[in-house]
Amino acid sequence: MRTIQWNAENSTVRMIDQTLLPVEYREIECENLAQLCEAIKSLRVRGAPALAAAGAYGIALASKLSSANDMESLLEDLKNAARIILATRPTAINLGWGVHRVIKAVSEAYDTAGIRDIALSEAQAIADEDVQINKTLGKHGASLLEDGDTVMTHCNAGRLACVDWGTALGVVRSAVEQGKDINVIACETRPLNQGGRLTTWELMQDNIPVKLISDSMSGYVMRHELVDKVIVGADRVTEDAVFNKIGTYNHAIVAMEHEIPFYVAAPASTFDFKGWEGSVKIEERDPDELRYMQGVQIAPEDVPVINPAFDSTPMEYIEAIITEKGIFRPPFLIDEVRT
Amino acid sequence: MRTIQWNAENSTVRMIDQTLLPVEYREIECENLAQLCEAIKSLRVRGAPALAAAGAYGIALASKLSSANDMESLLEDLKNAARIILATRPTAINLGWGVHRVIKAVSEAYDTAGIRDIALSEAQAIADEDVQINKTLGKHGASLLEDGDTVMTHCNAGRLACVDWGTALGVVRSAVEQGKDINVIACETRPLNQGGRLTTWELMQDNIPVKLISDSMSGYVMRHELVDKVIVGADRVTEDAVFNKIGTYNHAIVAMEHEIPFYVAAPASTFDFKGWEGSVKIEERDPDELRYMQGVQIAPEDVPVINPAFDSTPMEYIEAIITEKGIFRPPFLIDEVRT
Numbered sequence: 001m002r003t004i005q006w007n008a009e010n011s012t013v014r015m016i017d018q019t020l021l022p023v024e025y026r027e028i029e030c031e032n033l034a035q036l037c038e039a040i041k042s043l044r045v046r047g048a049p050a051l052a053a054a055g056a057y058g059i060a061l062a063s064k065l066s067s068a069n070d071m072e073s074l075l076e077d078l079k080n081a082a083r084i085i086l087a088t089r090p091t092a093i094n095l096g097w098g099v100h101r102v103i104k105a106v107s108e109a110y111d112t113a114g115i116r117d118i119a120l121s122e123a124q125a126i127a128d129e130d131v132q133i134n135k136t137l138g139k140h141g142a143s144l145l146e147d148g149d150t151v152m153t154h155c156n157a158g159r160l161a162c163v164d165w166g167t168a169l170g171v172v173r174s175a176v177e178q179g180k181d182i183n184v185i186a187c188e189t190r191p192l193n194q195g196g197r198l199t200t201w202e203l204m205q206d207n208i209p210v211k212l213i214s215d216s217m218s219g220y221v222m223r224h225e226l227v228d229k230v231i232v233g234a235d236r237v238t239e240d241a242v243f244n245k246i247g248t249y250n251h252a253i254v255a256m257e258h259e260i261p262f263y264v265a266a267p268a269s270t271f272d273f274k275g276w277e278g279s280v281k282i283e284e285r286d287p288d289e290l291r292y293m294q295g296v297q298i299a300p301e302d303v304p305v306i307n308p309a310f311d312s313t314p315m316e317y318i319e320a321i322i323t324e325k326g327i328f329r330p331p332f333l334i335d336e337v338r339t
Numbered sequence: 340m341r342t343i344q345w346n347a348e349n350s351t352v353r354m355i356d357q358t359l360l361p362v363e364y365r366e367i368e369c370e371n372l373a374q375l376c377e378a379i380k381s382l383r384v385r386g387a388p389a390l391a392a393a394g395a396y397g398i399a400l401a402s403k404l405s406s407a408n409d410m411e412s413l414l415e416d417l418k419n420a421a422r423i424i425l426a427t428r429p430t431a432i433n434l435g436w437g438v439h440r441v442i443k444a445v446s447e448a449y450d451t452a453g454i455r456d457i458a459l460s461e462a463q464a465i466a467d468e469d470v471q472i473n474k475t476l477g478k479h480g481a482s483l484l485e486d487g488d489t490v491m492t493h494c495n496a497g498r499l500a501c502v503d504w505g506t507a508l509g510v511v512r513s514a515v516e517q518g519k520d521i522n523v524i525a526c527e528t529r530p531l532n533q534g535g536r537l538t539t540w541e542l543m544q545d546n547i548p549v550k551l552i553s554d555s556m557s558g559y560v561m562r563h564e565l566v567d568k569v570i571v572g573a574d575r576v577t578e579d580a581v582f583n584k585i586g587t588y589n590h591a592i593v594a595m596e597h598e599i600p601f602y603v604a605a606p607a608s609t610f611d612f613k614g615w616e617g618s619v620k621i622e623e624r625d626p627d628e629l630r631y632m633q634g635v636q637i638a639p640e641d642v643p644v645i646n647p648a649f650d651s652t653p654m655e656y657i658e659a660i661i662t663e664k665g666i667f668r669p670p671f672l673i674d675e676v677r678t
Contacts (some may be wrong), residue, residue: 022639190553196638214529215555216586220650247555299535300361
């Protein structure tokens with residue numbers, strides 16, 4: 001089961017409900033746009049690549065459900081659907097990218113049946129390409145891992161963030177597929193605990209040995225020589241820095257202090273060819289994320305909070321960036337990734 | 340109200356129940372040894388200096404409650420009480436130190452009334468000395484803080500860990516008392532969240548401005564120039580390293596990378612004159628601390644966990660150690676602290 005996929009039998013979008021993990025594994029079927037939008041909004045599906053597929057499948061779903069029998073009405077219905085989907089998470093760039101790619105593709109159709117066929121096949125292509133990119137990226141990255149390595153990772157750059165395979169965890173999976181013994185140390189990743197909830201769960205599902213630590217233990221495990229390499233994902237890569245889940249920067253500094261290579265696994269689509277560290281505004285998230293944990297109060301209810309969604313790690317801390325186009329070692333010209 | 344104190348009116352030990360903070364402030368009265376032991380075991384009172392007072396008051400309480408009317412029986416009752424108290428937290432060195440200091444003091448008594456008087460006055464002396472030491476330490480440390488400084492701290496080295504005033508937070512309080520504007524950034528301190536629950540609470544009580552971050556955000560706040568100094572407490576100081584709550588080492592490395600001074604506030608009683616980094620065994624705590632949060636499951640129930648109680652920070656990361664005997668800058672001879 002992919003994180004998200006088309007169920008041809010019922011013409012529905014099927015996904016793993018990530019809000020219930022790791023306590024419960026449940027697959028849900030989105031039969032209409034309202035259900036899909038609720039799933040995106042509630043983070044039942046999350047992670048940039050998975051959201052691209054969710055957006056794309058949303059347009060395919062809308063095309064199946066529309067009763068329009070002329071092209072103009074059908075295209076109007078799809079544009080409405082696009083607006084509704086985009087409103088669920090307005091800052092999720094990949095969601096919009098998936099939606100718009102399908103909308104653009106259907107403009108080539110000659111009739112309503114063509115629109116419906118192309119919408120689905122384009123959404124399928126987006127999902128399949130994501131898996132293919134991750135597998136290629138994983139194979140490149142696996143060449144950096146040796147039999148017996150322990151890899152520390154942060155957050156969830158795994159198959160649950162993608163359609164399948166994963167980026168940072170895709171590298172681990174590819175190395176395991178090559179017959180290498182790889183152990184993983186997963187950092188909990190406060191405040192939303194994607195490492196503790198999702199990375200641990202998906203690796204245990206695949207029987208890849210994993211141990212959980214709190215984010216503050218990365219120095220301890222490195223000083224005790226329990227880590228050979230660090231691999232994390234990325235939300236955005238500029239010429240001078242890598243933006244990723246808050247906490248990544250700490251691990252990068254601590255890894256360099258222990259002379260442990262720090263790798264970033266990121267598809268070429270993550271590269272921002274025009275941006276630089278100072279040009280990216282870091283979003284502040286809801287302070288209640290640090291005051292409550294699944295509804296339980298864990299800090300004074302009115303304590304002021306600093307809660308950036310991500311941080312930036314300057315390129316000098318990074319040993320290499322693993323992409324589907326190969327491995328890039330800083331300093332590199334960002335345009336090399338484009339070609 | 341001190342963290343723990345003798346209630347002369349009822350001959351009881353009164354304390355702040357720290358397990359309920361920050362959701363509820365409640366003072367509890369321990370009327371007998373069983374209640375006191377339950378409070379120690381359940382961490383209603385915690386922190387090395389506060390435990391020394393708790394142990395000492397426990398013997399005073401036992402002396403009041405004993406019906407013995409000859410010295411031999413009364414001393415026997417106190418030795419039994421000592422055994423019962425020590426069994427609550429066998430690895431808490433300060434608990435034993437407080438108990439034994441009172442037991443030793445009462446051996447100077449001439450009659451049962453003398454034993455009872457000395458037990459209480461020695462316990463009071465232990466509590467009062469703790470406050471005095473922290474105030475002296477705080478005054479020394481305050482000389483390092485400038486008006487307008489923001490101090491980052493980890494865990495709770497505050498008045499709730501002591502009888503009053505605190506060590507790391509005692510330095511902040513002394514600086515504020517001198518009229519300096521000091522802001523604090525409190526790191527949450529996973530997995531038991533003493534920073535999020537207790538440090539925030541006690542500073543808010545004193546109207547000292549505090550902001551909460553997750554442990555993984557220390558690099559972010561330093562890179563954004565939001566921190567002037569770091570001050571933490573210590574569980575043990577050897578010639579070559581400082582042992583403190585897990586996560587301290589990460590902050591020390593990250594602070595050095597940003598050229599931010601990293602201070603340790605620790606009374607001379609924390610110094611281990613014979614030990615060195617490699618000689619101290621770091622206790623592994625219950626893995627469920629990372630799998631559950633106040634009863635709520637936050638990771639797979641069977642995920643393997645690494646959960647060291649503390650870490651060691653080599654002396655080269657430390658700008659100075661603040662004690663009641665003055666400020667010591669590494670490299671220093673540990674024997675200088677003794678004299």
